[in-house]
Amino acid sequence: MISAASDISSPVGVIAGGGAMPFAVADSLAARGIAPVLFALRGACDPAPLERFRHHWISVGQLGRATKLFRSEGCRDLIFIGTLLRPALSEIRLDWGTLRVLGRVWAAFRGGDDHLLSGIGRILEQDGFRMVGIRDVAPDVLMPEGQIARATPDAAAAADIAKGREVLGALGPFDIGQAVVVIDGHVVAVEDIEGTDGLLARVARLREAGRIRARSGRGVLVKAPKSGQDLRFDLPTVGAKTIEGAASAGLAGIAVIAGHTIAADSQAMIEAADRAGLFVQGLSA
Template structure:
């Protein structure tokens, strides 16, 4: 494809939590590219990682990671998976990390996107190439249009428009990538707890009868931040998201096509169809 770099094999997959690191590894393998997983302790699933070529890493073991990447012959890298942002005190810094500590501290002085971009620059300084999901596993990205039998009606479309405007306005503050809008009212905005926490808060508001709107109305809207480095931390959807939407009694979810990762799409769509929810991809 035009504009897509030639990926060099093997490719290093710096793997956080969830199913996405393994979906990326499978996608790469299917195209003849060897994935090597560098699994982050406390995040990556120990039961699943054993099926892949892998190494375990503590958060902060930057020097060890550089040595392993070179030993494995990985020149190209991708970051993928859930990761709870650790404090500086929680990092187990090795000598390689201590040598670049000023850059690490500078990266920490900002939101998640600022941190990831700063870490990315470190790898590039040492000669590695950071790629995004669009380059390494485009088959895992959300297409444009509805995936489900249900479609957003006019009321939902208005909520989607408002949700996108809210996320665009919040982008400079590097807060989150999602919000819930019901009948034109912004009910909740994603914070460091992520999408699952956001949906639990909406479900709790319904339980407490602080939301009186009819069940089945309202939309979860997700979008990357304006100006975000799209190699890192793309919005993601999966079966867990649908479970949260059902518990929150929302009508569906709208995400930006081509800039949202989809995990276990068949399971996700089947669950949404059973619940009468819509899943739709928006034009970028």
């Protein structure tokens, strides 16, 4: 896919889910002289930081209202960023704009999260908007290649990383998850609907229960986009909380795909890794 980075128009519409990343992206845009307008998703976006930016509240299922707001603000380019719990169709309050494309919305819901987001993105693009990715609007928040903490992986960890990448490559077409934990060559846990934090908490419980016998300080969390994934949507994210979870799970470190993984508050993540003695590696794509 050709990058849109050199052709970004101002303002950019930031469709904001939960967490800190929508605001980090908005700050990155503003620092580059591109005006962000945030379209905050009800029930997901944090209202407190929102007040620093020009913004509107929108609800999932209100495509008609959303597209009118995008146009009124002059936002040709749109990015979706942040967490969002997948709603059931029965929970969505549909407006007329959504009903107009209900068949395509239904088709988007009949699949995993990447299928859903890319499907909604295609609907918006057919309405004349352009969906862009984090690499286009805020490349500074992406994970760089190489080691970014003091610790480095040993040969056992490098082998676990290689196996983790192989496992994620095989699982990618099924749109299941973006993370796996490998310890001494054994796949002990794969990410599911609970997300990465839940995955790491599960590994910690398995250790406490004696189901994982390897000593603490071994094993790796590996994260990567799904094979064939539209990289404008739902990129893997790591941050200080990921490091804390990996430390609690007794792992040696984490490895993610450089340039295709969001590093939330990277300085705090590096500090947390150095305190815990974990490595953080950005892998070549």
